[in-house]
Amino acid sequence: MVPELGHFALILALAVALVQGTLPLVGAARGDDRLMALGRTAALTQAFLVILAFGALTQAYVTSDFSVANVVANSHSAKPLIYKISGVWGNHEGSMLLWALILSLFGAAVAIFGANLPDTLRSRVLAVQALIGVGFLAFLLFTSNPFERLSPAPTDGNGLNPLLQDPGLAFHPPLLYLGYVGFSVTYAFAIAALLEGRVDAAWARWVRPWTLAAWCFLTLGIALGSWWAYYILGWGGFWFWDPVENASLMPWLAGTALLHSAIVVEKRDALKSWTVLLAILAFSLSLLGTFLVRSGVLTSVHAFAQDPARGMFILAFLLAVTGGGLALYAWRAPKLESSGLFQPISREGALILNNLLLCTLAATVLLGTLYPLFLDLLTGNKVSVGPPFFNATFVPICAPLFAALCVGPFLGWKRAELWPALMQLRAAFAVSVIVAIVASYAIDGRATLAAVAFGFGVWLIVGSLVEFAGRLRLGRAPLAASLRRLRATPRASLGMTIAHTALGFVVLGAVATSAWHLELMRTMKPGETVAFAGYQVTLQKVEEVKGANYIAERATLAVAYDGRPYTTMQPERRLFLVQRRQVAETAIHTNLLRDFYVTLGEGDRNAGWVIRLYLNPLAPWIWLGAAFCALGGFVSLSDRRLRIGAPSRRPAVQAAE
Amino acid sequence: MSRRLLFLLPLLTLALMAGFFAWSLLAGRDPAAIGSVLVGRPAPHLDLPALRAGDPPITDALLKSGKPVLVNFFASWCAPCLAEHPLFTRLGEREGATIIGIAWKNKRDEAEAWLKRLGDPFKSAGLDLDGKTGLDWGLSGVPETYAIDGNGIVRMHFRGPITERDLNESILPFLKGAK
Numbered sequence: 001m002v003p004e005l006g007h008f009a010l011i012l013a014l015a016v017a018l019v020q021g022t023l024p025l026v027g028a029a030r031g032d033d034r035l036m037a038l039g040r041t042a043a044l045t046q047a048f049l050v051i052l053a054f055g056a057l058t059q060a061y062v063t064s065d066f067s068v069a070n071v072v073a074n075s076h077s078a079k080p081l082i083y084k085i086s087g088v089w090g091n092h093e094g095s096m097l098l099w100a101l102i103l104s105l106f107g108a109a110v111a112i113f114g115a116n117l118p119d120t121l122r123s124r125v126l127a128v129q130a131l132i133g134v135g136f137l138a139f140l141l142f143t144s145n146p147f148e149r150l151s152p153a154p155t156d157g158n159g160l161n162p163l164l165q166d167p168g169l170a171f172h173p174p175l176l177y178l179g180y181v182g183f184s185v186t187y188a189f190a191i192a193a194l195l196e197g198r199v200d201a202a203w204a205r206w207v208r209p210w211t212l213a214a215w216c217f218l219t220l221g222i223a224l225g226s227w228w229a230y231y232i233l234g235w236g237g238f239w240f241w242d243p244v245e246n247a248s249l250m251p252w253l254a255g256t257a258l259l260h261s262a263i264v265v266e267k268r269d270a271l272k273s274w275t276v277l278l279a280i281l282a283f284s285l286s287l288l289g290t291f292l293v294r295s296g297v298l299t300s301v302h303a304f305a306q307d308p309a310r311g312m313f314i315l316a317f318l319l320a321v322t323g324g325g326l327a328l329y330a331w332r333a334p335k336l337e338s339s340g341l342f343q344p345i346s347r348e349g350a351l352i353l354n355n356l357l358l359c360t361l362a363a364t365v366l367l368g369t370l371y372p373l374f375l376d377l378l379t380g381n382k383v384s385v386g387p388p389f390f391n392a393t394f395v396p397i398c399a400p401l402f403a404a405l406c407v408g409p410f411l412g413w414k415r416a417e418l419w420p421a422l423m424q425l426r427a428a429f430a431v432s433v434i435v436a437i438v439a440s441y442a443i444d445g446r447a448t449l450a451a452v453a454f455g456f457g458v459w460l461i462v463g464s465l466v467e468f469a470g471r472l473r474l475g476r477a478p479l480a481a482s483l484r485r486l487r488a489t490p491r492a493s494l495g496m497t498i499a500h501t502a503l504g505f506v507v508l509g510a511v512a513t514s515a516w517h518l519e520l521m522r523t524m525k526p527g528e529t530v531a532f533a534g535y536q537v538t539l540q541k542v543e544e545v546k547g548a549n550y551i552a553e554r555a556t557l558a559v560a561y562d563g564r565p566y567t568t569m570q571p572e573r574r575l576f577l578v579q580r581r582q583v584a585e586t587a588i589h590t591n592l593l594r595d596f597y598v599t600l601g602e603g604d605r606n607a608g609w610v611i612r613l614y615l616n617p618l619a620p621w622i623w624l625g626a627a628f629c630a631l632g633g634f635v636s637l638s639d640r641r642l643r644i645g646a647p648s649r650r651p652a653v654q655a656a657e
Numbered sequence: 658m659s660r661r662l663l664f665l666l667p668l669l670t671l672a673l674m675a676g677f678f679a680w681s682l683l684a685g686r687d688p689a690a691i692g693s694v695l696v697g698r699p700a701p702h703l704d705l706p707a708l709r710a711g712d713p714p715i716t717d718a719l720l721k722s723g724k725p726v727l728v729n730f731f732a733s734w735c736a737p738c739l740a741e742h743p744l745f746t747r748l749g750e751r752e753g754a755t756i757i758g759i760a761w762k763n764k765r766d767e768a769e770a771w772l773k774r775l776g777d778p779f780k781s782a783g784l785d786l787d788g789k790t791g792l793d794w795g796l797s798g799v800p801e802t803y804a805i806d807g808n809g810i811v812r813m814h815f816r817g818p819i820t821e822r823d824l825n826e827s828i829l830p831f832l833k834g835a836k
Contacts, residue, residue, distance in 0.1 A: 233740075240736045277667060284671075291678070311682045319675050326668040333664050370674070377680055386734045519774055582821065602747045610746065610776065 003068050006056025007147040010097075013049035013104070014137040016042050020107075020130035024123035028195075036119050039126035040111040046133065047108035054088075054101045057146050061088050067153035070094065070146045076159035078549040086170035087160045092294065092310075093146035095173055100136045102174075102181040107133065110185060117206060124192035125185070132184050135317045143310050159549065162576040162583045168228040176221030176248060180286035182214020183251060183279075186258065190279035191325055194332040199272040204265035207279065209637055211262060214282075215255045216633035222248050223626035231586050236597060236614045238513065238622055241390045246369045247289025253362035254282040257355045264348045267413060271352070273333040278355075280329060284322035285362070291318050292369070343415045350408030357401040364393045395453070402456045402507070405500060406463025410470075428466050432459035443516050450515030457511060460504030468497040495636025502628030509621030518615040521601075525608040533615045535596070536560045542600075542609055550574040552585070555600045555609060559589070571600040571611075595619040695811045700728070700803065701793040705783035708760055708768055715783035719757060721809040725832050727756045728803040730785070730796055732763040733771035738800045741818035742775050748824070749778030754832055758782040761791050761799050804831050 020042035027035025060068045061084050064077045074091040075084055083090075089098040107129045114122045140146065164170075189207045193199045225248065230238045239245060258278040264271040291314040343349060368385045406428065410421035436455025440448050469475070471489065472482040520532045529538040540556045552574040559566045569587040576583065589596040595616040603609030695701070705715040720726055729745060731738040748754040758779035760768035765784055772782070785791055794803070797816060804813035804827075812831060815823055 242736065273664070281667070315675065315678050315682065319671075322671050323668065323675070326671055330661070330665040330668050334660060370677075373681060374677060377677060377684070386736070388734055521774060521776055523776075602743055602751070604751075607750065610743075 002056050002059050003065065003147045003149065006053040006060075007145070009049045009052040009056065010137060010141060010147070013046050013053065013100075014134065014141060016046045016049060017104075017130045017133040017137055020046060021127050021134055024127045028120040028123045028127075031120075033119070036123035039123040039130075042130065043104075043107040043111040043126050046130065047104040050097075050101050050104040050137075053147075054097055057094060057097060058085060058088050060147075061085065064157070066155070066157055067149055067151065068146075069148040069150040072150055072154055072157045074160050075157045076549060077156055079160060079165070080548055082167070082170060083160055083165050086164070089173050090160050090164045090169075093140070093144040095177075096136065096140050096144055097146050098174060099177050099181060100133065100140060102177050103129070103133050103136060103184060106181055106185050110188075114206075121192055121196060121203075121206075124195050125188045128188035128191045129184060132188070132321065135320065139310075139313055139317065143313050159576065162550070162574070165549075165576075165583075166228060166232055168224055168232070172221060172224045172228060174221075175217050175224060179214050179216075179218025179221050179248075179255075180251060180283075180290070182210060182217060183255060183283040183286050185210040186214065186279040187283035187321075187325065190276045191328060193276060194328045197332060197335060199265065199276060199336050201266050201269055204262045204275070207275075208259070208262045208266065211255060211259050211279075211282075212633050212637045215252070215259055216630040216637065218248070218252050218255060219626055219630040219633065222252060223623050223630075226626075227623045230619075231588055231597075232583065236517065236519065236612075236616065238510070238619070241368070241385075241387050243369050244293050246365050247292055250289065250362050250365050250369075251282050251285040253358050253365070254278060254285050257358040257362075258282050260351050260358075261355050264351050268348050270338040270342065270348065272336040272338050273329075274355070276333060276336070277329060278359075280322070280325040284318070284325065285366075287314075287318045287321055291315060345411065345418050346416045347408065347411045347413045350404060350411050353404050354401065354408065357397060357404075361394060361397050361401070364397065365390075368393070399456065402460055405503075406459060406467065409464075409467045409496070409500075424470060425463055425466060428459060428462040431462050432456070447515045450511055453511045453515075454508060457504045457507035460507060461501050462504075464497050464500040464504065491639030492636045495632040495634070495639065497632070498635055499629045499632030502625045502632060505621045505625030506629065507625075509618045509623075509625060512618035513616045513622065516617050517619075520613045522611055522613075523603065523608045524611045525605075528608070530611075530613075532613045534561065535566065536563070537598075537611075537613060539609070539611060542603070545572070547574065550576045553600065553609075555598075555611065557587075557598060557611070559596065567596075569596070569598050571598045573600050590620050592620050592624075593618065695795055695803070696814055698811060700805045700809050700811050701790075701795075703728075703783070703790065705759065705785055705790055708758070708765065708772075708782035708784045709777075712781065715757065715759070715781055717809070719781055720805055721807075722755075723807040724755055725807055726805045727754055727828070728759065728794075728805060729756055729779075730759045730761045730791060730794070730799050730801045731768075732761050732799045733767045734763065735799045737818040739775070741800055741802075741820075742778075744819055744821065744824050745778040746776050748828065749780070752829065752832065754828075755780050759785050759790065761785045761796065762788045804828060 020039055023035045024039035024042075026032070027038065057068075057070070059065075060071050061075055062081070064071065064075060064084070066072050070091065070093050071087075074094070075087045079087070088094045107126060110122070110125055110129065114125070117125070186207055189203070189210070193203055222245075225245070226238050229240065229245075230236075258275065261271050261275045261278055265275050291311070294310060294314060342352075368389050371385055406425060407418075407421050410416075410424055411418075432455040435458045436451045439454045440451030444450070471493065472485045474482050477485075518533050520530065522530050524530065524539040526539055526541050529536055531537075536559070538558045538560070540558055542553055542555045545552050545554045552572040554570050554572045557569045557571075559569060567589050569589055571587040572585040574583045574585055584599050584601075587598045595614070597614040597616055597619075599612045601610030601612060700717075700720050703715055703717050703720060707714055720728075727745075727748070731742075745756060745758075749756050756779050758772075758777075758781075760782070762785070764786070768784065772779075783790075788796075794801075800818050802815040802819055803811050804815075806812050813827060819828065
């Protein structure tokens with residue numbers, strides 16, 4: 001009965017979303033307070049109903065209710081509890097339900113925290129949010145019903161895709177969706193602003209926390225996905241420019257641009273139509289990613305259930321959301337007047353440069369992802385665009401972005417001098433150049449570009465810290481005064497410094513891992529020892545072990561350094577019994593400066609086992625850096641939350657209402 | 658007016674993209690499986706320099722040895738090739754299959770380094786730097802794998818990486834049956 005309850009709750013949620021998506025709009029147009037108030041009630045009701053539906057599906061998974069087709073296809077009674085729960089979103093129907101859940105939760109959050117928004121703006125935002133919800137709920141109910149029953153019920157399920165039975169991937173989709181769906185709120189704000197015909201500093205101040213929150217979650221989601229690919233696929237790499245990865249990178253780039261351009265709207269009352277466009281694009285690119293991944297238009301190494309009928313629905317939905325938004329934009333945006341005058345050398349000038357470069361990056365990724373499709377349809381040629389394309393396009397565009405990133409914070413608003421800013425950075429520049437030269441000589445003389453890229457990483461870190469030290473007048477004022485300044489520093493600029501510095505660490509990790517890693521592949525029999533990068537690695541034994549729903553070969557390797565025992569590593573190769581599928585479980589020993597990475601390959605007692613060893617310098621920094629990037633966002637967000645209530649109390653904004 | 662057009666630009670771009678997407682969906686195109694005209698026909702001509710220094714060149718004779726042969730097109734820059742590589746290692750080392758590897762549009766030193774790193778399951782390895790042989794073979798990208806019987810007739814054609822399932826259900830029965 002519980003699945004039926006969930007199903008009914010979902011149908012009711014669709015009905016409520018229809019009401020929420022229409023009546024408040026009418027109310028906002030006519031100035032009818034009661035219709036506008038309906039938006040808040042409906043948003044809370046809708047959230048409650050979708051929570052109910054999600055709870056019902058979770059219950060079916062946890063109790064292994066094999067009369068539900070979705071549970072049969074994706075779960076198994078022998079699965080550990082955590083993967084029974086993550087199985088809820090580890091499939092197409094469930095992940096769409098998770099998407100709808102987060103969407104309605106964000107809607108409810110706008111209803112709860114948006115008490116200080118002007119009534120018309122709030123009801124329009126809620127209505128747009130609900131219209132997006134209508135699309136997702138209809139998609140679920142008509143094409144991907146997760147509550148479909150199966151009769152007769154089989155005795156056991158088919159189990160979750162073994163690759164997904166991993167703690168990293170259990171939380172990757174929810175984080176990613178928090179990011180994608182978070183952009184739906186900024187999209188709703190952009191549409192509401194176009195309907196209102198007004199974009200002002202107050203609007204930017206409301207949009208920024210939502211953008212920040214979505215951006216932080218997306219950052220964490222992407223980092224977790226990349227980390228997962230690193231340790232589960234066993235290829236030693238962390239980013240493969242696969243369409244699925246690109247699909248999440250594009251909204252991230254657009255969102256990063258939005259994050260920065262919203263500041264210009266807030267502080268300088270300029271760049272309005274551009275910011276609105278970015279808000280529309282960030283969410284559109286999120287939807288585009290979903291479409292590409294699930295429709296079967298592009299192939300990917302990552303497997304997803306693909307169905308052209310669903311593809312048509314998502315395409316129609318994508319067109320309605322993006323097309324509707326952009327049509328409204330083409331119609332209303334020319335009326336958005338900016339008051340600010342522009343000087344190229346100024347904080348806002350630097351932020352525009354940042355936006356141009358970030359958008360170029362997003363366009364590059366979009367082109368690289370879609371080019372095979374275009375070419376195939378136009379000429380029938382099949383090509384695959386791989387890392388060479390992205391290394392030749394994406395990476396060089398990053399160089400000016402990183403170069404300018406440290407200079408921007410030194411420039412003042414309105415008008416600034418470039419030379420004093422550069423002079424303040426001369427120490428950072430010197431350090432970076434020295435590091436790059438040392439790296440190119442000491443590590444690998446042939447990898448000059450890698451050394452330059454490494455220098456850029458150092459530049460980001462030192463440049464950001466120099467800026468922060470200057471802000472605190474560290475060294476130039478008494479320590480007590482600097483500490484006082486530290487306490488008075490707004491959280492937003494603290495967050496900026498953290499995020500920019502962390503980006504530098506990501507760059508260092510990525511460059512070092514890609515360019516300077518060491519690898520060794522050797523077929524080893526138990527008892528054999530190989531020397532690798534100063535370590536002596538001995539294969540002690542390979543044994544069979546039994547897990548909850550798999551059997552595995554587990555190798556035990558003793559690693560010694562200078563003859564002294566250093567660590568023991570146990571990579572596995574798991575064979576999942578239900579799906580007859582093998583998954584490599586790498587063993588990684590990290591000391592935060594480098595990863596010692598071992599995978600176990602094919603083999604048997606007579607021939608020996610294929611053992612692959614990697615030494616990845618600075619690899620942990622990639623994910624730690626990304627996590628700190630997100631942390632910087634959260635720090636900045638904590639500042640906003642305190643100040644978000646301010647504008648509605650200010651006379652200037654009250655007059656504007 | 659031109660300012661208006663500027664604001665219309667995003668919408669126009671979207672319309673163009675959407676046209677392509679709809680075309681792709683309606684054409685019923687499956688990017689993973691496109692079928693092959695080669696199955697049942699003699700394998701195309703093969704005349705390539707060897708990838709490994711000192712090996713004899715790769716010619717048609719290798720395909721007509723009377724034994725079934727697998728021909729695998731790969732490249733060091735291709736991630737799916739990495740995914741299927743362990744299966745070829747198993748085929749070559751454990752099942753004793755004869756596999757001809759052809760590095761497609763790949764620099765010699767990069768392909769060699771790739772094989773050195775991952776292991777080299779190929780009995781013979783050729784280099785198709787300009788991709789002409791790939792054209793003759795109807796290649797749509799890498800990786801692709803052809804199963805050729807002892808008489809030089811193509812029996813199976815896999816586009817994209819081979820999977821455990823392909824191995825167990827198609828390739829191994831073929832190798833056993835063709836003997």
